[in-house]
Amino acid sequence: MTDSPRPRARGADKRRRLTAAAARVLHEQGVERTTLADIAHAADVPVGNVYYYFKTKDDLVQAALSEHSAHLAELTGRLDELPDPRERLKALVETWIGQRDVAARFGCPTGTLAVELDKRADGTLDLEAGKVIGQLVDWAESQFRELGLPGPHDLAITFVAAYQGMSLMANALREPGIMTREGARLIDWLDSLAATGDRVPAPADPTGS
Amino acid sequence: MTDSPRPRARGADKRRRLTAAAARVLHEQGVERTTLADIAHAADVPVGNVYYYFKTKDDLVQAALSEHSAHLAELTGRLDELPDPRERLKALVETWIGQRDVAARFGCPTGTLAVELDKRADGTLDLEAGKVIGQLVDWAESQFRELGLPGPHDLAITFVAAYQGMSLMANALREPGIMTREGARLIDWLDSLAATGDRVPAPADPTGS
DNA sequence: GTCTATATCTAGATAGAC
DNA sequence: GTCTATCTAGATATAGAC
Numbered sequence: 001m002t003d004s005p006r007p008r009a010r011g012a013d014k015r016r017r018l019t020a021a022a023a024r025v026l027h028e029q030g031v032e033r034t035t036l037a038d039i040a041h042a043a044d045v046p047v048g049n050v051y052y053y054f055k056t057k058d059d060l061v062q063a064a065l066s067e068h069s070a071h072l073a074e075l076t077g078r079l080d081e082l083p084d085p086r087e088r089l090k091a092l093v094e095t096w097i098g099q100r101d102v103a104a105r106f107g108c109p110t111g112t113l114a115v116e117l118d119k120r121a122d123g124t125l126d127l128e129a130g131k132v133i134g135q136l137v138d139w140a141e142s143q144f145r146e147l148g149l150p151g152p153h154d155l156a157i158t159f160v161a162a163y164q165g166m167s168l169m170a171n172a173l174r175e176p177g178i179m180t181r182e183g184a185r186l187i188d189w190l191d192s193l194a195a196t197g198d199r200v201p202a203p204a205d206p207t208g209s
Numbered sequence: 210m211t212d213s214p215r216p217r218a219r220g221a222d223k224r225r226r227l228t229a230a231a232a233r234v235l236h237e238q239g240v241e242r243t244t245l246a247d248i249a250h251a252a253d254v255p256v257g258n259v260y261y262y263f264k265t266k267d268d269l270v271q272a273a274l275s276e277h278s279a280h281l282a283e284l285t286g287r288l289d290e291l292p293d294p295r296e297r298l299k300a301l302v303e304t305w306i307g308q309r310d311v312a313a314r315f316g317c318p319t320g321t322l323a324v325e326l327d328k329r330a331d332g333t334l335d336l337e338a339g340k341v342i343g344q345l346v347d348w349a350e351s352q353f354r355e356l357g358l359p360g361p362h363d364l365a366i367t368f369v370a371a372y373q374g375m376s377l378m379a380n381a382l383r384e385p386g387i388m389t390r391e392g393a394r395l396i397d398w399l400d401s402l403a404a405t406g407d408r409v410p411a412p413a414d415p416t417g418s
Numbered sequence: 419g420t421c422t423a424t425a426t427c428t429a430g431a432t433a434g435a436c
Numbered sequence: 437g438t439c440t441a442t443c444t445a446g447a448t449a450t451a452g453a454c
Contacts, residue, residue, distance in 0.1 A: 028328070029328050029330070030241070030325060030328035032239070032241030032242060033241060033328060033329070106327070106328070107324060107327065111324075111377060111381070112324050112327075112328070114377070114380070114381040115316060115320075115321050115324045115325070115377065115380070115381075116239060116324070116325065118315070118316065118321075118380050118381060119237070119238050119239035119242060119315070119321070120242070121238070127383070129381065130381040130382050130383070133378070133381050133382065134382065137382075154390055157378060157387055157390070157391065158391060158394060160374075160378060161371070161374035161375050161377070161378045161387070161391060162370070162371070162374055163374070164373070164374045164377045164378060165369075165370035165371055165372070165373045165374025165375070165377070166370050166374070168320060168323070168324065168370070168373045168374070168377065169342070169366060169369060169370045169373060171323070171324070171327050172320070172323040172324075172327060172338065172339040172342045173339050173342065173343065173346075174336070174339070178366060178370070181363055181366070182366065182367060182370060185367060
């Protein structure tokens with residue numbers, strides 16, 4: 001508030017570098033196998049200096065999750081500019097297919113983080129990754145609702161589950177082609193929706209599809 | 210070799226207990242967060258004694274994977290007694306739904322293990338969990354082939370990916386209901402197959418499963 | 419604000435007594 | 437064959453010099 005002569009100019013830069021490095025390295029190596037030295041080295045910051053910007057390792061994990069969340073928000077924000085909700089969903093699948101090589105090597109950044117954090121018994125970060133996945137579900141649900149499809153929430157769950165499933169399989173079997181084939185199948189599924197019912201209401205069919 | 214008066218009677222028992230405890234605890238806590246003391250305690254074996262049965266921690270992880278593989282083989286072996294391949298697949302999905310609570314808390318044992326091991330850069334165990342998933346894919350592929358459906362391998366990938374996806378989502382969002390709803394959807398999908406193409410012959414296929 | 423040196427703690431692994 | 441005591445490495449975190 002007082003006139004501080006921007007003493008944190010380079011400091012903020014280092015914090016940003018550490019956050020970006022954490023997001024990348026934690027995705028590649030997982031939380032438990034990654035040391036602070038790994039992140040510091042990737043960010044080109046002296047090891048001991050990390051604690052000036054982040055009090056604990058978990059704070060860095062939280063920062064990485066925020067990074068993923070912001071990245072997702074930016075991506076969906078761009079997709080929102082497309083006029084048709086169905087085209088937005090299909091474009092998202094295309095994005096995933098485009099990242100098939102990294103998915104086959106390291107899996108979905110948020111999904112694999114969720115798997116690892118869910119193993120925690122203490123209530124520290126075990127649900128934080130789930131929130132980011134929930135953010136994606138919410139966005140997808142909005143698209144399905146805008147399309148007038150019945151059960152938009154369940155459709156969104158199915159949609160995101162398909163992405164997580166194909167990412168895990170591509171990763172476990174080290175086959176990027178799984179992303180391509182399952183992605184195409186997912187797009188077909190999006191196209192098939194409402195082709196059956198067409199009209200909006202859908203009397204009383206909670207099962208959908 | 211000589212007539213040893215079964216000195217390994219209790220020894221073999223302890224090894225079995227350690228393997229079973231490893232499978233359970235590694236599923237619940239993950240590999241990196243689980244200590245040898247955790248496994249020893251769960252197996253009711255003194256901590257230092259573990260090394261008499263397993264040279265390294267990774268040996269215990271491998272033993273847990275073998276346990277999961279054997280469990281899967283036993284399960285599919287029972288399903289193979291059903292006359293119709295489609296019923297076998299549907300019965301498997303029912304089994305998964307029946308385990309929804311543990312899936313929502315800890316995820317699929319093999320799938321979460323695969324996610325964690327895939328993060329390893331060294332070539333130690335990073336592909337071992339993928340082999341167990343491949344074992345499931347192979348079994349499912351046999352069923353689809355026996356049904357005379359085109360592209361049985363890809364169908365098997367889709368099938369297992371759906372399972373992994375719904376397990377991960379149920380786990381990340383802590384909602385067992387996802388297993389129920391997505392499981393029902395998966396069964397509907399199985400029923401819908403071949404409704405399109407009707408089955409092309411494959412009348413007497415000697416290779417079939 | 420930045421960084422080095424170091425304290426502390428934990429877990430994997432081993433030596434050797436019983 | 438069983439178990440205890442201990443060694444050692446490495447990682448988080450801190451104290452304090454610059």
